[in-house]
Amino acid sequence: MRSGNKVHKGAIAVAGAASLLLAVAPTAAAEGSFSSNIRGAATDFQSRWWTKNKNYDVDTQIHFTNCTATGPDSSTTVQLTKYKTGPLPDENRGRKTFTACHAGDTSKGNWGTQRGGGDEYRFAIWEINGSRSGYSVSVDTVKVWY
Numbered sequence: 001m002r003s004g005n006k007v008h009k010g011a012i013a014v015a016g017a018a019s020l021l022l023a024v025a026p027t028a029a030a031e032g033s034f035s036s037n038i039r040g041a042a043t044d045f046q047s048r049w050w051t052k053n054k055n056y057d058v059d060t061q062i063h064f065t066n067c068t069a070t071g072p073d074s075s076t077t078v079q080l081t082k083y084k085t086g087p088l089p090d091e092n093r094g095r096k097t098f099t100a101c102h103a104g105d106t107s108k109g110n111w112g113t114q115r116g117g118g119d120e121y122r123f124a125i126w127e128i129n130g131s132r133s134g135y136s137v138s139v140d141t142v143k144v145w146y
Contacts (some may be wrong), residue, residue, distance in 0.1 A: 030058050030145040031116075038125075038139040043132050045125040049083075052121060052146055056113040059145075060093075062123055063108050066140035067101035069128050075099045076137050077127035080111045083120045095126055101139065114146070121146065 031054050038045065052060075060080065067076055080093040093114065098107030114121065123144070128135035 033143065033145040035144075036142045038137065038142060040136045040138055041125055042136050043125050043128060047123045047142070047144070049120050049122050050144065050146055052114055052116040052119050055116040057116070058113065060111040060114045060121070061108065061143075061145045062096075062111075063106050063143045064098050064101040064139045064141070065106040065143075066104055067098065067107070067137055069102065069135055069137040071129045071131075071135045073102050074129055075102065075127075076107075076125060076139075077130075078109055079124050079126040080109075080114075081122060081124065082114065083122070093121075097127075 031052065032050060034048070034050070036047070062078060062080070064076065064078075067073075069076065075097050077095050077097045079095045082091040082093050084090055093111055096109035096111070098109065101107040125137060126132075128137050
């Protein structure tokens, strides 16, 4: 009886560890990802392009780790844009304000699932310290999953 109980507890421990891994790395099944950094960028700085081919498979996430800005050094607002070809207008997919990275931690923005089909995306620095001009930001580590 005792050995069966150990097996059951072991199975629970393995399942718990797997759940923790999924909670920590929810983007492991992402279609693509990239890492970079930002040095002295002003508002309207744009990231590199990425192409989303699969429809609504996983969330698009952008993480900034260790941000420093000129001025009060309190926040950076990021906008995700979907670019369209032809006469259709580009789509603002939303903005997220990052504050934790200014305290040496990681700020995480989740834009949810985005349409694929060859659509192109990039993010831009929209505001720094609540302003559209006059400041710059550096980010030690930028990670993007899509």
